[in-house]
Amino acid sequence: MTATHARRGRPGHDQRAVLIAAVEAFDEHGYDATTMGMIAQRLSLSKSALYHHVEGKEQLLAIALETAFTALDECLRTTEESAENLDVRFEVFIREMVAVLLEYQPFVRLMLRLRDNSPVEQQALARRRDFDTRMAALVRDAQVAGLLRDDLDAAVVARLIFGAMNSTVEWFRPQGRLSPEELTEAVLTVVCRGVLTTAYPPEKNTAGLDS
Structure with missing residues (x-):
């Protein structure tokens, strides 16, 4: 998906500031319900x-989704x-991936909440399906x-692993009880050790039950 080049902005505001304000508005109100007036109000600008x-x-x-996909794609690519084992x-x-999800939290939330109401959303959903396919190959x-x-x-x-990681963008708070490092270790423990090649369920220890 290639985003259209933006027009040159006025002094005091740049496209990044506008993008962040838009993503915050999309996150709070949903994309469909957000208006350009809401975004302008966040920036103290006229429409x-x-x-x-x-x-x-x-x-x-389109720019917000491209930002999220570029970061995720770079991680998987x-x-x-x-050449490592x-x-x-x-690991x-x-x-x-957890680091990317935390850095781009509102962008990824936007990506995960997509519908197929517009060409931009349809293209993004196709990219998500491609990402899922590559995850499955890994x-x-x-x-x-x-x-x-x-x-x-x-x-x-692959869907369960990615779903577990994706869920962090909905509930993790940077100033909360867990640090980003602690969250990463928790995800690693659940994801990696939860799908080890050991037998499941383990044999029950019945020793002493008849005593």
């Missing part, structure tokens, strides 16, 4: 002044092209290598 920065709401959505690559991928490689259980469908495992 006409806002149009000196961007062509409209759909362009802001680096893993795909890495698969176990190392898999690094989880760590870097999981499948890990299964073949014996790193992950191979009795589960790779696409299902």
Whole structure:
């Protein structure tokens, strides 16, 4: 998805500031309910002044989604092209993905809440499906290598892993009880150790039950 080039802005505001205000508004009110007037109000601008920065709401959505996808794609592409052993690559991928999700929290939330109401949203949903396919391929490689259980469908495992990581953008708060580092370790523990190749459920220890 290629975003249309924005118009040159007025002094005191740049496209980044406009984008952040738009994403905050989309996050709070939903994309469909957000108006350019709401975005302008956040920036203390008139609607006409806002149009000196961007062509409209759909362009802001396209730029915001491109920002999220570029960061996520770079994380997965680096893993795909890495020469490290698969176990190392898999752990690094989880760590870097959590970092991306936290850095681009409102952008990713916007991406995850998409519908298919416009061409921009439809293109973004197609990119999400492509990302899911590549995630499934990574999981499948890990299964073949014996790193992950191979009795589960790779696409299902990929969706569960990515879904667990994605959920953090909805509830994690930077100033909350957990630090970003603690959250990353928790995700690693649940995701990686939760799909180990050991048998499940473990055998019950019945020793002493008859005494």
